[in-house]
Amino acid sequence: MKLLHTADWHIGRTLNGYSLLAEQEQAFQQILQIALDEHVDGIVVAGDLYDRAVPNTDAVTALDHMFRAINIEHQLPIYAISGNHDGAKRLNYGREWLANTGFHLNTLLEEAFTPIETASTQIFLLPFFDPMDARVYYSHQGMSEDQTKAIHTINDAMQLVIADLVKLFDPQKRHLLVTHFAVTASADDELDLTSETTSKVGGLASLPASLFEAFDYVMLGHIHTRLASPMKDKIRYAGSPVKFNVKEANPKFHGKGVEIVDITADHITHTFKPITPHTDLIALKAPWKTLTDPEYYHQQPCNQAWFAITIEDFDRSQHLNVRAELQKIYGTVVELDYADTQAKPIDHPETATPGTLSPDDLVGQFFHAVTGHDLSQPQQRLVDNIFIDLSQEE
Ligand SMILES: [Mn+2]
Numbered sequence: 001m002k003l004l005h006t007a008d009w010h011i012g013r014t015l016n017g018y019s020l021l022a023e024q025e026q027a028f029q030q031i032l033q034i035a036l037d038e039h040v041d042g043i044v045v046a047g048d049l050y051d052r053a054v055p056n057t058d059a060v061t062a063l064d065h066m067f068r069a070i071n072i073e074h075q076l077p078i079y080a081i082s083g084n085h086d087g088a089k090r091l092n093y094g095r096e097w098l099a100n101t102g103f104h105l106n107t108l109l110e111e112a113f114t115p116i117e118t119a120s121t122q123i124f125l126l127p128f129f130d131p132m133d134a135r136v137y138y139s140h141q142g143m144s145e146d147q148t149k150a151i152h153t154i155n156d157a158m159q160l161v162i163a164d165l166v167k168l169f170d171p172q173k174r175h176l177l178v179t180h181f182a183v184t185a186s187a188d189d190e191l192d193l194t195s196e197t198t199s200k201v202g203g204l205a206s207l208p209a210s211l212f213e214a215f216d217y218v219m220l221g222h223i224h225t226r227l228a229s230p231m232k233d234k235i236r237y238a239g240s241p242v243k244f245n246v247k248e249a250n251p252k253f254h255g256k257g258v259e260i261v262d263i264t265a266d267h268i269t270h271t272f273k274p275i276t277p278h279t280d281l282i283a284l285k286a287p288w289k290t291l292t293d294p295e296y297y298h299q300q301p302c303n304q305a306w307f308a309i310t311i312e313d314f315d316r317s318q319h320l321n322v323r324a325e326l327q328k329i330y331g332t333v334v335e336l337d338y339a340d341t342q343a344k345p346i347d348h349p350e351t352a353t354p355g356t357l358s359p360d361d362l363v364g365q366f367f368h369a370v371t372g373h374d375l376s377q378p379q380q381r382l383v384d385n386i387f388i389d390l391s392q393e394e
Helices: 021-037 058-074 095-101 110-113 129-142 145-149 154-166 322-330 359-371 376-394
Strands: 002-006 042-046 078-081 102-105 121-126 175-181 182-184 205-210 218-222 233-239 257-263 270-276 282-286 306-312 333-339
Touching: 002 021, 021 058, 021 257, 042 175, 042 218, 058 078, 058 095, 078 121, 078 175, 095 102, 110 129, 110 154, 121 154, 129 145, 129 154, 154 205, 205 322, 205 333, 218 257, 306 322, 322 333, 359 376
Parallel strands: 002 042, 042 078, 078 102, 121 175, 175 218, 182 205, 218 233, 282 306, 306 333
Antiparallel strands: 002 257, 257 270
16 A cells, blocks of 8 residues: 655645745645655645634635545545644534545544554544543543543543554554654654744653554654654654745755655555745845845845845844845845844853743743742643643644
8 A cells, every 4th residue: 555645734824924825736736746656545644734723715725626636536535634723623524425535534533543444554543632632532431530630641642542542453454543743752852843833842742752653654744844753664744845934944954745655564665755846935144245246146046936034244224125125136035034143142041042942841931930939730731731722723
């Protein structure tokens, strides 16, 4: 069995107010072509189909056309789940009808416990969920209130869920999991690659890869670069097909694409297939004199890419409309920033800057600075839950 693994389409996303829809449609055409060239048996979309729970009508129309092309025109099965950006209940609409044409879409936790059965594999589609969803699910399963109340973190919840999925394993078949979480190589790891937001995910909602070891292969969504894959051979992120923020313009994140996962009785392999951006996102950082020097900018794909420009050591009093001048040279400038190359002294060297801390750590540090005490366990739990809720709304 051969599957195409992609994730985090975020249809309808904008970059500093610029619509990415044309770029997303371009990327989709390439994904479809790869699927056809590789003769895959289905396309896996591991969550965050839309960018928001209530997507705008252009986004809905665009995704409808994409799924139609895959599933109706080319009759390829789709194996999809909702991510934290999707509205699980809304996206659930029509689910049972869609399954009739091989469009398998799970958005609710309880749906994960019915794997999709093929001749040689079981495909478990586990959508994004939070500890509260797990409490509700397990109380419906007859679990006592004391036990459901013990489900505090996503780690607590996932241990129960995985144990129940494993009970459904058919020993004659391969077991594949599609899910949407921050998974790290070990419990202590912190993700510092680009993820949902530009800040660290931290220990907050990240799960250790060891939780998923029972599966033969895990196809993840949530982190937007495949370089964050926690186990290179079998627990992998596909990454988003499109660059979503300026951080991703950094060459170290280059290489958007999808993975072709080939599953046979004795091995599973994955092969990266690149997607070429139509309008690339280029980050430049240089002094004003350099940026406006023809020798420099003639080296750049002016008017063909989007630019995020950081001007170094800039005397702002000299130029009235910096953006307009740069746009004359470069075309679309999606982000403009200023940087001093001379490092400034830090007031509190023992305190990390906000950008390098996870949101929960930041709250903890602030609390400590104000009260002189660490957060108690119930307080920490409250903070965690607030950020889990926020990550769903984001
Ligand atoms: Mn995402």
